[in-house]
Structures are given as C-alpha cells and as structure tokens.
Amino acid sequence: MYWTLELASKLEDAPWPATKDELIDYAMRSGAPLEVLENLQEIEDEGDVYYSIEDIWPDYPSKDDFLWNEDEY
DSSP states (O other): OOOOHHHHHTTTTSOSSEEHHHHHHHHHHHTOOHHHHHHHHTSOOSSOEEOSHHHHOTTOOOGGGSOOOGGGO
8 A cells, every 4th residue: 555645645634533444435426546545445444434545544644744834925
C-alpha cells in the first residue's frame, strides 16, 4: 500500500467518519483511481471507524506543514 498526495486528495471529500467499506463505496462512486481502491482494500479491517485521511495515512501533510502565509495574499 502506498499513498501520494494526489491519491489521498481523492478522499478529502469522503463522508468522514467512515468505515473501510464506506470509503471503498465512496471511492468507487466518485471515480477515484484504481490505486485508491487497492490501497483501501489493503487496510486490515477490524470494524474500525476512520475520522480523517490521517487515520489511514498518518504522514498526510496538514496545512501546518506548508509554509504558506494566507495573510500575505
């Protein structure tokens, strides 16, 4: 399983919180790339509920990771 910013961004609008099956369903309905579906299917499912992409991919960068000052623009 591998994630990139482009792949993870396909789940930004997912209906959080969601289970693995709900995320797979969302990815299929939204036309996400096959890699997103494969990554979601590789998650070990123990009935967990995921509250954000960070629960699936802990290294997902947050807004704080970017050095962008919104007040300047």
